[in-house]
Amino acid sequence: VQNGLLNTFLPAHFKYVMDPSIEAIGQYDPVSGKLNASDQLFFYQSSEYAAIRGSGLDQLTAIHVNNQPAQDVDIVDPETIYFKIPDQTIGQLKISVSNASDKSDQVENTSLSIMLKSGIRANGIHSFARHDDYLMLLDSSSKKATIYTTRDSENPVKLSSILFQIDIQHIAMSDTYALFVAESNQEIMIYDLSNIYAPVLTNRIVSPIVDDIHKIVLSN
Structure with a gap:
C-alpha cells in the first residue's frame, strides 16, 4: 500500500484450489x-x-x-x-x-x-436390515426378503425367505418382528419372527401416510 512517500508491504500468498476430479x-x-x-x-x-x-x-x-x-x-x-x-x-x-x-x-x-463375505453380491440387493446377529436382505427384484444369521460365523447362514406379490420399498427388523413397506398400495406388513425359520404374517396396515415413509425402524 502506498500513500505518497509512505508505503507498507505485507508478504502473503493465495492458495488456488482446482475443482476436484476423480481420475x-x-x-x-x-x-x-x-x-x-x-x-x-x-x-x-x-x-x-x-x-x-x-x-x-x-x-x-x-x-x-x-x-x-x-x-x-x-x-x-x-x-x-x-x-x-x-x-x-x-x-x-x-x-x-x-x-x-x-x-x-x-x-x-x-x-x-x-x-457379504459369503459371496452374496451386494449389487443384487435392494436394501438390508440388521438386528444383533440377524441380517435381512431384500433382493433387487424387491419381492424376496431373506433372513441370515452371523452368530456362529462371519459368513451369513440362510435361515428363511419371504416372498411377496408386490414391490417392497423399505424393511426393518427386531428380535421378534420384521416390517415391510409397500408404497404402491400404501401397505405395511408385519411378520412374526418367533420362529425365525418360518416367519408368519400377523398384520397388515393400509394407510395413505405410507407414501411419505422414507426410513423405518422397529423398536421393542
Missing part, C-alpha cells in the same frame, strides 16, 4: 500406501479403506459416501486422498467430492460396492 478410485492399503484402482469391491464390516486419485484434492476436500461424511479421511500425496469404507452399508456406494461450500463443484462416482 482413479479403488482399494487402498494404509500400510503400503498404495491405491489399487482395479479392485473396487469391498467386504461387509471389514474396516477397509478406499482412495481417490485426481486433481484438486487436499485436506479441505469434503468426501461423502452415500450422502454421509466419510470417516478417517487423510491425504496420501497432492493427488491422492483416502477414507474408511462404512461398516453398516451393503451395495453400491455413491462417492462424492467437493471443495466448494455450496457443492457447486461436486463430482460423483459409483464404481465401488460392498458384498
Whole structure:
C-alpha cells in the first residue's frame, strides 16, 4: 500500500484450489500406501479403506459416501486422498467430492460396492436390515426378503425367505418382528419372527401416510 512517500508491504500468498476430479478410485492399503484402482469391491464390516486419485484434492476436500461424511479421511500425496469404507452399508456406494461450500463443484462416482463375505453380491440387493446377529436382505427384484444369521460365523447362514406379490420399498427388523413397506398400495406388513425359520404374517396396515415413509425402524 502506498500513500505518497509512505508505503507498507505485507508478504502473503493465495492458495488456488482446482475443482476436484476423480481420475482413479479403488482399494487402498494404509500400510503400503498404495491405491489399487482395479479392485473396487469391498467386504461387509471389514474396516477397509478406499482412495481417490485426481486433481484438486487436499485436506479441505469434503468426501461423502452415500450422502454421509466419510470417516478417517487423510491425504496420501497432492493427488491422492483416502477414507474408511462404512461398516453398516451393503451395495453400491455413491462417492462424492467437493471443495466448494455450496457443492457447486461436486463430482460423483459409483464404481465401488460392498458384498457379504459369503459371496452374496451386494449389487443384487435392494436394501438390508440388521438386528444383533440377524441380517435381512431384500433382493433387487424387491419381492424376496431373506433372513441370515452371523452368530456362529462371519459368513451369513440362510435361515428363511419371504416372498411377496408386490414391490417392497423399505424393511426393518427386531428380535421378534420384521416390517415391510409397500408404497404402491400404501401397505405395511408385519411378520412374526418367533420362529425365525418360518416367519408368519400377523398384520397388515393400509394407510395413505405410507407414501411419505422414507426410513423405518422397529423398536421393542
